[in-house]
Amino acid sequence: MQQLRTNQPPGVTDYEDLAVLAERVRRGERRALAKALSLLESTRLSDKPRQHALLSMLAIPSAPTMRIGITGAAGAGKSTLIEALGLHVASNGHRVAVLATDPAAPSSGGSILGDKLRMTALANHPNAFIRPSSNRGRGDALDSHVRERIITCEAAGYDVVVVETVGAGQADTAIADAVDLVILATLPNAGDDIQALKRGVMEYADIVVVTKADLDRAAARRSVRQILSR
CATH class of the missing domain: 1.20.5 (Single alpha-helices involved in coiled-coils or other helix-helix interfaces)
Structure with missing residues (x-):
């Protein structure tokens, strides 16, 4: 047998x-x-x-690709930003893969992996592929196989790969080593958190997006001024 x-x-x-x-x-x-x-x-x-x-x-050389990292604190609107960006990119003929990292429970190592549920429109687009994963075994915002996952998606023909972190934006900078472009999402009422961010991931961010600005435009303008003063 x-x-x-x-x-x-x-x-x-x-x-x-x-x-x-x-x-x-x-x-x-x-x-x-x-x-x-x-x-x-x-x-x-x-x-x-x-x-x-x-x-x-x-790992065979393929057509040029763009690797984009999205980071920021929990609740900053990363999933909403990714879906809007992904739909725009996919609707313009590109193939976009989203590699989302969800936090693992410290005790069990399990993870809800709910990012796909938060991006249903993008998940249903024929030019998009969303893959949630867990950061179990690591204390930072990325899973330990992110580079391998990026290479695999590129081999499958996805010319735009978006990597989302679990939301440890203030402390985690590992994403900068894995992507070509880092986008930081921050809330309009971040306040003193902006100063903390300046000592962390903001030093690596290429673009800073103030999300949910329509809820408090005055606070959003203050956040923009703080960001520009770095």
């Missing part, structure tokens, strides 16, 4: 299957992309050889 292979994601059984999977990813098949990302997100040591093998098959 053939021994069953364990500790492997469904549908990925050996290196020959990895080659088939890589080819399907390069053809832009969504199911294949999701399966490849599941393998790359695995934390099992037994999956390491296959992760490296798959990446070597996918």
Whole structure:
């Protein structure tokens, strides 16, 4: 009787299957992309050889892409900003992949992974792909496989890849090393938080967006002045 292979994601059984999977990813098949990302997100040591093998098959120079990082404090409107940006990009003929990172519970390591539910219009767009993930095992705002996930989405033909952090914008700057452009979302009533941000991610931000400005335009203008005074 053939021994069953364990500790492997469904549908990925050996290196020959990895080659088939890589080819399907390069053809832009969504199911294949999701399966490849599941393998790359695995934390099992037994999956390491296959992760490296798959990446070597996918890490082939492709057309130029744009990697955009969206960061900011929790509740700053990152998901709303990403959906608006993603819909604009996708509607203009680009293929956009959103790699969202949700916080993992300290005790269980579990995560709700609700970003896709907050971006339903973008999730249903034919030129868009949204993949939530957890930052379990890390104390910062990114999951530990973000670079591998970016490469995989680019191999699948997505020329714009948006990476969202869990909302640790004041302290986390790891996103700057993974993307080409960093966008910081901040609330109009951030107040003294702007000063704290100046010592953190704002030093790396290429664009600062004051969200929900229509709720308090005076506070939004003050935030803009504080940002411009950095």
